Amino acid sequence: MLKQEQQLKLQQKLSPAQIQVIRMLELPTLEFEERVMQELEENPVLEEGADVEESTLDTFENDNDSEERNELDNEDFNLDDYISDDEVPEYRLHANNLSKDDKQEDIPFSSGMTFHEHLISQLGLQNLSQQDSKIAEFIIGNIDEDGYLRRSVEAITDDLAFQAGLDIQDSDVQRLVAVVQDFDPAGVCARDLQECLLLQLKRKENKDATVELAIRIVTDFFEEFSRKHYDRIQQRLDVTAEKFKEAIDEIIHLNPKPGSAWAGNLYERHMTSLIPDFIVENNNGELSLSLNNAHMPELRINKEYSELLQEYSTNKANRTKEMKDAVTFVKQKIDSARWFIDAVKQRNDTLLRTMTAILEFQKDFFVEGDETYLKPMILKDIADRTGFDISTISRVSNSKYVQTEFGVFPLKFFFSESMVNEAGEEISTREIKKILQEAVSQENKKKPLTDDQLKEVLKLQGYIIARRTVAKYREQLNIPVARLRKEI
Numbered sequence: 001m002l003k004q005e006q007q008l009k010l011q012q013k014l015s016p017a018q019i020q021v022i023r024m025l026e027l028p029t030l031e032f033e034e035r036v037m038q039e040l041e042e043n044p045v046l047e048e049g050a051d052v053e054e055s056t057l058d059t060f061e062n063d064n065d066s067e068e069r070n071e072l073d074n075e076d077f078n079l080d081d082y083i084s085d086d087e088v089p090e091y092r093l094h095a096n097n098l099s100k101d102d103k104q105e106d107i108p109f110s111s112g113m114t115f116h117e118h119l120i121s122q123l124g125l126q127n128l129s130q131q132d133s134k135i136a137e138f139i140i141g142n143i144d145e146d147g148y149l150r151r152s153v154e155a156i157t158d159d160l161a162f163q164a165g166l167d168i169q170d171s172d173v174q175r176l177v178a179v180v181q182d183f184d185p186a187g188v189c190a191r192d193l194q195e196c197l198l199l200q201l202k203r204k205e206n207k208d209a210t211v212e213l214a215i216r217i218v219t220d221f222f223e224e225f226s227r228k229h230y231d232r233i234q235q236r237l238d239v240t241a242e243k244f245k246e247a248i249d250e251i252i253h254l255n256p257k258p259g260s261a262w263a264g265n266l267y268e269r270h271m272t273s274l275i276p277d278f279i280v281e282n283n284n285g286e287l288s289l290s291l292n293n294a295h296m297p298e299l300r301i302n303k304e305y306s307e308l309l310q311e312y313s314t315n316k317a318n319r320t321k322e323m324k325d326a327v328t329f330v331k332q333k334i335d336s337a338r339w340f341i342d343a344v345k346q347r348n349d350t351l352l353r354t355m356t357a358i359l360e361f362q363k364d365f366f367v368e369g370d371e372t373y374l375k376p377m378i379l380k381d382i383a384d385r386t387g388f389d390i391s392t393i394s395r396v397s398n399s400k401y402v403q404t405e406f407g408v409f410p411l412k413f414f415f416s417e418s419m420v421n422e423a424g425e426e427i428s429t430r431e432i433k434k435i436l437q438e439a440v441s442q443e444n445k446k447k448p449l450t451d452d453q454l455k456e457v458l459k460l461q462g463y464i465i466a467r468r469t470v471a472k473y474r475e476q477l478n479i480p481v482a483r484l485r486k487e488i
Helices: 016-025 029-042 057-063 066-073 115-123 130-141 153-163 170-180 193-202 209-220 222-226 230-237 241-252 266-272 303-314 321-361 363-368 379-386 390-397 429-441 451-460 467-476
Strands: 046-048 278-283 286-291 299-301 401-404 407-410 418-420 426-428
Touching: 016 321, 016 390, 029 046, 029 321, 046 321, 115 130, 130 153, 130 170, 153 170, 193 209, 193 241, 209 222, 209 230, 209 241, 222 230, 230 241, 278 321, 278 363, 286 321, 286 363, 299 303, 299 321, 303 321, 321 363, 321 379, 321 390, 379 390, 429 451, 429 467, 451 467
Parallel strands: 278 401
Antiparallel strands: 046 299, 278 286, 401 407, 418 426
């Protein structure tokens, strides 16, 4: 049976401006700058530039008689809301608190080649036919940033047949893979790690007994080598411990990612470097915090559009349908510009308040730079200090970095859980992880410490932790299990 009924429901909905602020909070500095530039391009009302003189709109407001003002108030929207606030100081956003006298210099970039362009340039030095050059270039295009060719010869042959219409055999592709494997850096275009290491070993100029033994280990005992079953390999090779150790040292000093060895140009390195969102300076124990907004333009509403609204409001004879449509369009764009400017301002205020709270909470670390000074801190601690929701603190801390005199750190670095030691003191789990790192770095590499032994090391220092917790912290520190840390 169908029936109609009324329901009273209380719901919370985010306004477009609130959604805009939330999205901006998640953006790191570089993406935020791109977002601002995009808005400047899309909204003609929004502009960048230095401060301008106050407009004559105030005079206009004072001169209008009450009858005209009442008529304007009866419009579909109140023009007064759109012709008086474009010059209000709170809508001007200065970058990084810079004064007008401060200079901003762009970083000069040198031209150069990317990793793949470096390989293509070597291709030009080969005496190849046009078809072979096309095949080799296609092979290079399939090499990943680590320097590996992750696709099979058969798959490349099929692609060339369908995409380029080349009637070739797998042997043609294999032959040209071998050509590219002779390029620099050594080990490039390998299909897997084993082939990568072999390419580097075979490129050695002086193939002495040590290199020959290393080649044999990688060729015949690669699985055992990767599992560090050194005793088993040495017994089967029937060589002395000294010669075996020299061969292993030869292998472990090879580059498992040859693509990463080629640095590229300055621009490429700059684009992959971290851009801090905050800058903390220490002046004799006095900490100062600023946003890294040095390349952000000032934002304001374009004066010409405000003047268009002023002309419409003062010239009754010119209020045609076309003019009203134009004013409606301008009104919408001014709304959008105001939302955006306000969202940027709220973003900056939220970031600064959050980072200020972190700075105060972890002041000892920012002064000393020693991890042992870091206190246990969770999202709720900062939420309580700032009055923001935990989700807001989470958005701010994700993908954000702070530059200090001790290096650049992700904001997540300052958050850690706590536990109580034997003395009843609350300590950060980061302190426990540091002890684990020190224990592993000082261990006998011929007999590395197991998780049970690491548990006992922590117990001696007053930290009672289960073995599975030790394993969890070890994995978080990217420390392999004892068997894989074993050396000869």
